[in-house]
Amino acid sequence: MVFHSEYEDVPVLDQPIHEAVLGRAAEYGDAPALIDAVDGTTVSYRQLDFFHRSVAAGLAAAGVRKGDVVALHSPNSIAYPAVFHGACRAGATVTTVHPLATPEEFATQIRDCAARWIITVSRLLDVARRAAELVGGIEEIFVCDRAEGHRSVLDLSGARPGDSSESRDRAPGTTVPIDPAEDIAVLPYSSGTTGAPKGVMLTHRSVSTNLVQLHPFARMGPGERILAVLPFFHIYGLTALLNAPLRYGATVVVLPRFELGQFLAAIEEHRINGLYVAPPIVLALAKHPSVARYDLSSLEYIVSAAAPLDAGLAAACSARLGLPPVRQAYGMTELSPGTHVVPLDAENPPPGTVGKLFPGTEMRILSLEEPGEGPGAGPARDLGVDEEGEVAIRGPQVMKGYLGRPEATAEMIDQDGWVHTGDIGRVDEDGWLFIVDRVKELIKYKGYQVAPAELEALLLTHPAVADAAVIGVYDEDGNEVPKAFAVRQAGARLTEEELMAYVAERVAPYKKIRRTEFIGAVPRATSGKILRRELRERERRNSGRETGGRRA
Template sequence: MASTLHQPSHPPHGGDEHVFRSTYPDVAPVSVAVHDTVLGPAAGYGDAVALIDGVTGARVSYARLDHDHRRIAAALAAAGVRKGDVLALHSPNSTVYPAVFHGATRAGASVTTVNSMATAEEFARQLQDCAARWIITVAALLDTARRAAELVPGVREIFVCDRAEGHTGVPAMLASTAPEPDAGIDPDHDIAVLPYSSGTTGTPKGVMLTHRSVATNLAQIRPLLPMKPGDRILAVLPFFHIYGLTCLMNAPLQSGATVVVLPRFELESFLAAIEKHRVTGLYMAPPIVLALAKQPAVERYDLSSLEYLYCGAAPLDARLAEACGARLGLPAVRQGYGMTELSPGAHIVPLAEPAPPPGTVGRLVPGTEMKLLSLDDPGRCAGPGEDGEIAIRGPQVMKGYLGRPEATAEMIDAEGWLRTGDVGRVDDGGWLFVVDRVKELIKYKGYQVAPAELEALLLSHEAIADAAVVGAYDEDAGTEIPHAFVVRRPGTEPLTATELQEWVAARVAPYKKVRRVSFVSGVPRAASGKILRRELRTAREPRRLGESTDREDGTP
């Protein structure tokens, strides 16, 4: 079943244009709170296993998960959490995370998910931007959360998912006898989750996703990626990322599947979890696909339980997708396409499709429209076989960026079309191929890295006169890496690539580290002052002082 073309009644740009529309049956918008959407069916699954700790083997039943999230909601409400409050959830993946997330939304809070690798300063900027009043973290990250809370006003209390002296933990919350709250949630307008994204450019912004947009996107994804009781999904990609939150946590739990949870990616423990728990479905980022395709350790494990492989979060090379599938005796790794601002899904290669074209990111999910905006003529839309900037319209589109109406207006036009910043091409069968990016965002192992943020940091160094950061594909890492082009400031002490990398690493989360440095005589800029990043990406002349390519292993 392919995407088709239709003529909209009110073309956004005026005149004739191509609009692609999903031919899957439309999905009615789901105006239901996200906790009821995901855990509403939980009682019917009863003692079936909802979650397995992939390290310890501890199990949580659906009945227990339903009970626990309701008790957490009651305890949070008793502590003072009210509808409209923002609660920051700062934790790696665990079997407690789903109960905490849905307990917080049931209490009426908007949950802002925080990268567990964030520094205190990065965490504080997010807290301040969204005016968070509450934090839930884990004991191992408590020092970071405390330092972040000290840097901003307004945080009333820090809870923990486990136990820590002086802080209320989830075990104590589960013993609460407070009444379950009725927060009076309006699914169409109230914000369920507030992840942070850099959008097409710039520094991170709060993405307002309503209960309705998240719940509806789950309904849009389900026909193409059906899950069912008995399926076992391995959750190693982080729940704090919208891809992990939707595809690895909410979608399988809504469907009665079992989620095997790992706190981070380490190849041996990842492979062992697949073998021990008989995992049936993998949702990955490109570096994991690369490891499965090439690492010798794969041969030591029984991975025969796997039935399918998916990849998202960043582009995947078609040859690598084929190699990974072939090694595991499965079809090539399938892909999907979306972004945080789309809750996140817009395209998926359907699980039932026998032979999708190599490299495609899929077809439009139900109830979704797409245009390809011409790269040369702003008033024209590209048709099949032509390249254009991908624009999406549908019920999964975000409400907007928190406190940034101008940035929202730049991203979403008056008729609801969201400009993704990605360049795509659609073939005659309705399959989308992402071929380039208009936006400057770097995706390192699935994480978003904003060049502007790193450039601002680099320019604060006394020995740097100018700097630009671009994404450079690294074959060994299987992903883009941040590559800094740096102009030394005359008259300062000599600065080496290693020294600069270490200086940046001390000030940012690990995934944001600069992993390659080139010292140059000048940064190419347009007359307006805008950095000409394409020139940096395509430059072929040798750099004056060579390059450093320190890499970070761990969570993709």
């Protein structure tokens, strides 16, 4: 059966993302749009509108043309929204880059998407320069702040966040025709259900419409204060902490990274109403002793997404802070990203649910049984209420596809437009979705995607490793972490610590191997495919003992 949203359909929003988000900025006027939680700098909606238009004009004057890919490589800052939307207004596609990416990882991404321009910050310049050298063909590297030898977007635009005089001037005009249904606004990188990261083509229409779909569930508007601590480069942060609040007139208080004391102080000082976080932050709020030293009474709700949240942990967090139950949301990068959320006004939602369908979104639960082979084989069978199967989604928020990978796109999106998420779920009689497991191999470490295949390829470059496999296992705090099962070359004396260090030197910190176990052979099918299910079963059998691999 096909499950439909109980909420009234919303119209597809055929607007460029910069218009969808900042089209009402003049109406919000001098209300604060952004506040830097570190130094207190405030940007009004009028200033933000001026600044993003000025950035667009400056980038266009520098040579950025419609269809160019601009790599935005920066931690959260009050400049990020203006740079992102300025690049979009100039007609560019923005590929967002993890600020902790190594030069090699950065180079792989910009090579894959043929980026011609990089916008970074001074402290990340060495990484950006090295990535540009590895790839070649980069027209220019700009910075959001100041750095000798590089032009700043501040200079390009003639505006600076926080300069009140600029809000009274008329920003330069830049008009680039945008086809919202076809033109790519943002190109985040995702591993999908498995494999190496791929560019996810999200059109202006898909990301703009997802903001409209989210609105019935969100409490965002003038007077609301949202704390942006999750990274803007991630589609969850970009949507829930940047685009949605700014579309509806809320104030976004920006933190460059998560540091517990600074995070708690920002809630207290800026009287934050709502938090959109990932499970590790829920854990800290539930258990860390520092929480008791801060006044968090302004908080009204918490929403957690990006990774599974244990129902007991959610309850402990809510009880400690005296809040309604922590809400969960569900989606994936390929879905712009949202499809489900627990409404803030829901009374006593069932523990563990990830929510109800967004408006205009359809869902199927598909049998996990193999559909068979040969001309007579049919598609996977549809399941009903309280039956467990793979979650499939269809709606206007579905990605256009993976950049340059039609085969991978076809594996993810079937001919009828259904996205096969790789997550195993069930729907109860009231329409609540529960994610109970997953088919896909992707590891979610603190909300970040880690592809086992990428780490396995790196492990095999070590001369002492004959074979390797990686799965996700859970640590003492309930975080999923990458664990390597490695086979030594005959006669090799490689230790677990040495192997983990080898990987750590070559990947961003969130991708590090955190547990290692040497085994005699990696279980494989006759086709050569790694049988990760057997490794997970092995891990479950051994989970009651302390041995079974070195921990990082």
